[in-house]
Amino acid sequence: MKMNIIEVEDLRKEFKSHSSRSGLQGAFRDLFTRNYKVLAAVDNISLTIKQGEMVGYIGENGAGKSTTIKMLTGILTPTSGSILVNGMNPHKEREQFVRSIGVVFGQRSQLWWDIAVQESFRLLKKVYRVSDEDYKNHMGHVIETLEIGPLLDKPVRKLSLGQRMRCELAAALIHNPPLLFLDEPTIGLDVLVKLKIRKFLKEINEQYKTTILLTTHDLTDIEALCERVILLDEGKIVYDGKLNQLQTNAVEGKQVEFQFLSELVAPPSTSPNVQWQQKNATTWLATVNGDEQMVSKVISEVVQKHPIKNVRINEISTEEIIRKIYEEGMAIS
Numbered sequence: 554m555k556m557n558i559i560e561v562e563d564l565r566k567e568f569k570s571h572s573s574r575s576g577l578q579g580a581f582r583d584l585f586t587r588n589y590k591v592l593a594a595v596d597n598i599s600l601t602i603k604q605g606e607m608v609g610y611i612g613e614n615g616a617g618k619s620t621t622i623k624m625l626t627g628i629l630t631p632t633s634g635s636i637l638v639n640g641m642n643p644h645k646e647r648e649q650f651v652r653s654i655g656v657v658f659g660q661r662s663q664l665w666w667d668i669a670v671q672e673s674f675r676l677l678k679k680v681y682r683v684s685d686e687d688y689k690n691h692m693g694h695v696i697e698t699l700e701i702g703p704l705l706d707k708p709v710r711k712l713s714l715g716q717r718m719r720c721e722l723a724a725a726l727i728h729n730p731p732l733l734f735l736d737e738p739t740i741g742l743d744v745l746v747k748l749k750i751r752k753f754l755k756e757i758n759e760q761y762k763t764t765i766l767l768t769t770h771d772l773t774d775i776e777a778l779c780e781r782v783i784l785l786d787e788g789k790i791v792y793d794g795k796l797n798q799l800q801t802n803a804v805e806g807k808q809v810e811f812q813f814l815s816e817l818v819a820p821p822s823t824s825p826n827v828q829w830q831q832k833n834a835t836t837w838l839a840t841v842n843g844d845e846q847m848v849s850k851v852i853s854e855v856v857q858k859h860p861i862k863n864v865r866i867n868e869i870s871t872e873e874i875i876r877k878i879y880e881e882g883m884a885i886s
């Protein structure tokens with residue numbers, strides 16, 4: 554039985570914001586009683602993550618991802634609920650806790666801007682109280698894999714974004730933490746650097762059983778790394794499970810595009826398992842609810858009735874699936 558690295562129960566974070574009343578009378582009333590609006594950025598979520606899991610934490614802008622990560626790393630205090638990370642309360646056992654996690658926020662740096670990368674590493678090594686021997690063994694490998702050796706004597710401000718991000722990742726791993734929080738680690742990076750970072754994350758996950766919670770807008774990152782995804786919508790978890798399950802559950806079947814030889818004014822079939830959408834005079838798009846067999850049944854039915862110029866089966870990408878989930882607001886669990 555693997556250990557739970559993260560245990561969250563009924564976690565909630567509310568933000569209060571003032572809302573001003575309109576008009577002179579409103580302004581006058583604001584003087585005496587303030588009007589508060591309460592927003593639950595994280596709305597009573599529960600989850601557990603086991604040692605060695607790589608979990609994608611996804612959702613639209615404003616869904617509450619960063620707020621969750623901030624609570625899990627002890628930067629923000631919850632309004633209510635409980636958090637146990639590496640067996641500790643992130644907020645209370647601060648010093649010991651910080652030494653048990655690694656954090657990379659894509660937008661923020663933990664490296665000192667004006668000094669050489671290796672000086673930052675040296676300082677962090679002291680902060681985390683890593684022995685010379687551990688540092689040499691572990692970081693030698695990290696530096697080699699992330700190919701940052703030639704960058705170590707440069708000041709951070711002289712690095713490109715991709716170079717800096719690789720150094721950030723190395724910095725977060727100086728103490729070889731069992732748990733790594735990555736918030737948009739590949740934002741703005743080119744494909745080659747992205748691939749390098751993914752490969753590296755896979756390696757440390759295999760080698761050290763490092764648990765990784767990854768927030769990203771880049772679903773290809775998720776596809777490459779995470780078996781499990783947690784999908785957040787308006788502060789609530791709307792899906793927690795395998796990525797491929799999300800794919801099969803959310804898309805009832807496939808889309809088939811029919812291009813007919815001549816104009817077609819009505820949907821080409823009346824099967825209840827198909828939703829039709831006309832794209833132009835001769836092209837219709839069928840969304841088929843069902844498996845492969847259903848898809849071929851629909852195709853053969855249509856082809857027999859109408860002369861066809863072209864048929865194309867579209868696999869729906871994860872990106873579209875997730876958009877679809879948002880649009881339809883469906884909870885699938």
Ligand SMILES: Nc1ncnc2c1ncn2[C@@H]1O[C@H](COP(=O)(O)OP(=O)(O)OP(=O)(O)O)[C@@H](O)[C@H]1O
Pocket residue numbers: 568569570592594612613614615616617618619620621
């Ligand atoms: N300090 C704050 N004060 C007031 N409201 C906040 C604060 N921080 C976040 N919010 C609000 O809480 C909600 C969730 O924000 P959060 O940053 O967690 O979302 P997110 O999923 O990380 O979004 P993004 O993908 O844009 O980073 C948003 O509506 C945001 O406006």
